[in-house]
Amino acid sequence: MIGSITTTRNGRKFQINKRHTRKRMDVSELTAGMYIVELDRPWTDSPFLFQGFLLENDEDLLLIKTLCEWVVVEVTEEEWCELDGRGKASLQHRTRYVEKQDxxxxxxxxxxxxxxxxxxxxxxxxxxxxxxxxxxxxxxxxxxxxxxxxxxxxxxxxxxxxxxxxxxxxxxxxxxxxxxxxxxxxxxxxxxxxxxxxxxxxxxxxxxxxxxxxxxxxxxxxxxxxxxxxxxxxxxxxxxxxxxxxxxxxxxxxxxxxxxxxxxxxxxxxxxxxxxxxxxxxxxxxxxxxxxxxxxxxxxxxxxxxxxxxxxxxxxxxxxxxxxxxxxxxxxGLYPPGYLLEMSNGEVGIILSADPGYQLKPKVIMILGPDKQPQPERIVNLSMEPEDDQGVPYRPQAVFRSGCFGVHVNDYINRGLRIKGFEYAIAAG
Ligand SMILES: [Fe+2]
Missing domain, CATH: 1.10.3210.10 (Hypothetical protein af1432)
Incomplete structure (x- = not known):
C-alpha cells in the first residue's frame, strides 16, 4: 500500500487506499500514458533501450502493437471504502496509470x-x-x-x-x-x-x-x-x-x-x-x-x-x-501549463501539463469547487476521461490567467508544490 486518505464526496465519506500493482494487458488495450514494465519477449529482442518506459505517443504505441501480443503495465489501484460511521459499507475499485515523471x-x-x-x-x-x-x-x-x-x-x-x-x-x-x-x-x-x-x-x-x-x-x-x-x-x-x-x-x-x-x-x-x-x-x-x-x-x-x-x-x-x-x-496549445482552467461543471484547476498527443486533454490540479470555493486538491488527467462527483465527464470550458478567482499560481509554487505521479501534497504555508 502506498497511502490511504479520507475524502468526502456528495456528503458521503470514503477511505481511499492506494497501491501500485502490475497488470498483464493485451496490446490492443494500451493507450499513451501507460508505463510498460515487461514485454512478452526479452527486452534484448526489442528496439527499446530501457527495460521499462512510458508510452508517450502514437508511434511508440504502433511499434509495440506490431512487436508484441501482450505486455505488463504498472498501475495504481484505488480501493474506495465508503464509511458510514459504523465502518466500511461498500467497496469500489478504480485504476489509474502511474505517471513516472516527477x-x-x-x-x-x-x-x-x-x-x-x-x-x-x-x-x-x-x-x-x-x-x-x-x-x-x-x-x-x-x-x-x-x-x-x-x-x-x-x-x-x-x-x-x-x-x-x-x-x-x-x-x-x-x-x-x-x-x-x-x-x-x-x-x-x-x-x-x-x-x-x-x-x-x-x-x-x-x-x-x-x-x-x-x-x-x-x-x-x-x-x-x-x-x-x-x-x-x-x-x-x-x-x-x-x-x-x-x-x-x-x-x-x-x-x-x-x-x-x-x-x-x-x-x-x-x-x-x-x-x-x-x-x-x-x-x-x-x-x-x-x-x-x-x-x-x-x-x-x-x-x-x-x-x-x-x-x-x-x-x-x-x-x-x-x-x-x-x-x-x-x-x-490551448491549455498552457500554469494557467487556470474552468470546467463545464464550474470547478477550477491549475493546468499542469499535457501528455504528448493529448494537448487538448491536459492534467489539471483541481482546486476550486463549482461554487469557486476551495476544495480538497487532486489531480485529474483529462486524457483518462475522468468524471466529477456527479458522474459527469470533466469538460474544459475556459482558460484564465493566474489571479482570476483569487487563485495566484505563484502562491502554490511558493508554498512548495509537490507532485509525484498522481500523488501530491501542498505543504502548509
Ligand atoms: Fe525589443
Whole structure:
C-alpha cells in the first residue's frame, strides 16, 4: 500500500487506499500514458533501450502493437471504502496509470535554473546601464542549463515563464524570451549547440533598453511618437553594446538589432524584409511578441495566452514567420501549463501539463469547487476521461490567467508544490 486518505464526496465519506500493482494487458488495450514494465519477449529482442518506459505517443504505441501480443503495465489501484460511521459499507475499485515523471523534481530544478538565469541577466542589464564591461561567461553557462531543462521537459520550465512580477519586467521578459525561443527551436529540431546560441540571442535581445532613459522605459502609459522613436532605438543601442565582442555568439548582435523587423519590411529600425531575416531573428521575434503580449504592464493588463496566439496567427506572413507561428501555437496549445482552467461543471484547476498527443486533454490540479470555493486538491488527467462527483465527464470550458478567482499560481509554487505521479501534497504555508 502506498497511502490511504479520507475524502468526502456528495456528503458521503470514503477511505481511499492506494497501491501500485502490475497488470498483464493485451496490446490492443494500451493507450499513451501507460508505463510498460515487461514485454512478452526479452527486452534484448526489442528496439527499446530501457527495460521499462512510458508510452508517450502514437508511434511508440504502433511499434509495440506490431512487436508484441501482450505486455505488463504498472498501475495504481484505488480501493474506495465508503464509511458510514459504523465502518466500511461498500467497496469500489478504480485504476489509474502511474505517471513516472516527477514534476516536483523537474519544477524545483527548473526553478533553480530560472532564478540563476534571471540573476545573470539582471547583472548584465545593470552593467549595460552603468556602461560597465559585460561579463557574459556566467550568462552563457546559465543558458546552457536552460537548454538542458527545456530538452528534459519543456512543461516544467515553461510553467515558470507564467509567473511574472511587474517590477522585474525586463529581466523576466529576457529569461522568458530565452526559454520560449529555446523551446520553439526544439520544435524546429535544432541541435543542442544551436539552441544554446539561440538562447543567448533570446536572453540578450533587449539589452539595448538599458540605454533608453528610465522615464521612457518605465513610463506608466502609452508612449508619444517621440518617446516611441527613442524606445525603438534600443535595437541600435544593443548593436552598439554587442558589436565587435568576441566572447558572444555573433548572431546575437543581428537578433538584438533586428528583432522588431517584420517579414513585410514594415518593422524597425531598418525596415528590412524577409530576405534578410535570419531564422534566429524570426524565432526570437515570435517569442518576444508572445511574452510581451501576455505580460501585465503598469498601464495595461496582459492578454490571455489564447488571444496572444490569435494575434500571432493574424499577423502570420506579414509580421511573423508562418511556419514558426504554426509550431509555436501547437507548442503552447490551448491549455498552457500554469494557467487556470474552468470546467463545464464550474470547478477550477491549475493546468499542469499535457501528455504528448493529448494537448487538448491536459492534467489539471483541481482546486476550486463549482461554487469557486476551495476544495480538497487532486489531480485529474483529462486524457483518462475522468468524471466529477456527479458522474459527469470533466469538460474544459475556459482558460484564465493566474489571479482570476483569487487563485495566484505563484502562491502554490511558493508554498512548495509537490507532485509525484498522481500523488501530491501542498505543504502548509
Ligand atoms: Fe525589443
Amino acid at each position: 514534476m516536483a523534481q523537474q519544477l524545483s530544478a527548473a526553478s533553480h535554473t530560472y532564478q540563476s538565469t534571471k540573476l545573470q541577466i539582471k547583472r548584465l542589464l545593470a552593467s549595460a546601464q552603468l556602461g560597465q564591461a559585460l561579463n557574459l561567461k556566467e550568462a552563457q553557462a546559465a543558458v546552457k542549463d536552460c537548454v538542458e531543462r527545456v530538452l528534459n521537459n519543456p512543461n516544467a520550465i515553461l510553467w515558470l515563464t507564467r509567473l511574472k512580477h511587474q517590477d522585474e519586467y525586463t529581466a523576466e521578459h529576457s529569461v522568458n524570451v530565452c526559454l520560449l525561443s529555446i523551446a520553439l527551436g526544439r520544435e524546429m529540431e535544432l541541435a543542442p549547440y544551436e539552441l544554446e546560441n539561440l538562447g543567448i540571442c533570446g536572453l540578450m535581445h533587449d539589452i539595448g533598453k538599458m540605454k533608453v532613459p528610465a522615464e521612457i522605459l518605465n513610463k506608466p502609459g502609452p508612449l508619444d511618437p517621440q518617446e516611441f522613436a527613442e524606445m525603438a532605438r534600443h535595437t541600435v543601442y544593443a548593436k552598439q553594446l554587442l558589436m565587435g565582442r568576441t566572447d558572444i555568439y555573433p548572431g546575437a548582435v543581428d537578433v538584438a538589432y533586428s528583432h522588431h523587423e517584420r517579414l513585410d519590411g514594415k518593422g524597425y529600425p531598418r525596415g528590412i524584409d524577409s530576405s534578410k531575416l535570419s531564422l534566429f531573428t524570426r524565432i526570437v521575434t515570435v517569442a518576444d511578441a508572445y511574452d510581451a503580449m501576455t505580460s501585465d504592464r503598469c498601464y495595461k493588463s496582459g492578454m490571455s495566452s489564447l488571444d496572444a496566439l490569435k494575434v500571432l496567427n493574424n499577423n502570420s506572413g506579414s509580421q511573423f514567420d508562418p511556419e514558426l507561428v504554426r509550431r509555436f501555437v501547437a507548442m503552447i
